[in-house]
Amino acid sequence: MTTLAVLALVVAVVALVVAAVAVLRLRAVQRNVEVLWGGSDPHDVTTVLRGEHDRITALDHRVTALGGRVDAVGDHVAAGLRHVSVVRYDAFGDMGGRLSFSAAILDDSGDGLVISSIHARGESRTYAKGVIDGRSEITLSPEERQALAAARKDSRNA
Known part of the structure; x- marks a missing residue:
């Protein structure tokens, strides 16, 4: 027991x-x-499940709104003048130092301008030529065409 x-x-x-x-x-x-x-x-x-569903729905709305904002920023970036190329050269044979230049400044669609500054002994002249879709209505110098081609190449690589 x-x-x-x-x-x-x-x-x-x-x-x-x-x-x-x-x-x-x-x-x-x-x-x-x-x-x-x-x-x-x-x-x-x-x-608990209702609360989690509401939280996920709110997050989905926020992500959708942020997606729209990202798309809008993308449009602004594409319209920005962000493709730049500069070509330096001697405009006159008797001058050295490559003080003259041509610069092309374009957006993603090839719109923008070409600016050239020609430096001589007694003066300096500056010219601006508009560019639409990679072309200018005004005849471009070889240096301006070179700057434009380099900027266009940069815009295609972006």
Whole structure:
């Protein structure tokens, strides 16, 4: 009989230890659930799911709005004069230092201008010629054509 009583006592102690461990693990799981569900009622799954759905919907609207803004910025960037090429040269044989230059400044569609500055001993002259779709109505010098071609090449590589 004493052996049976000792055995029953051991089983009871083991059951008590198992129950204590189970309670501690349950509390840890409950804390994790509260953190995961943001402190809302852990028994109301519908509320949690509705809240997550609303949050995802709001994020979707924000991403859509940001996509529209990115598209608008892309249009502004394409219209910006960002393709530049400069050709330096000696306009006159008796002058050195390549002080004259032609610069082409274009947007992505090839619109912009070519600016040339011709430096001579006593004076310097500056000219600007409009460019539409990579062409100018005014005849371009070889240096201006070279600058324009380099800027157009840059716009095609962008």
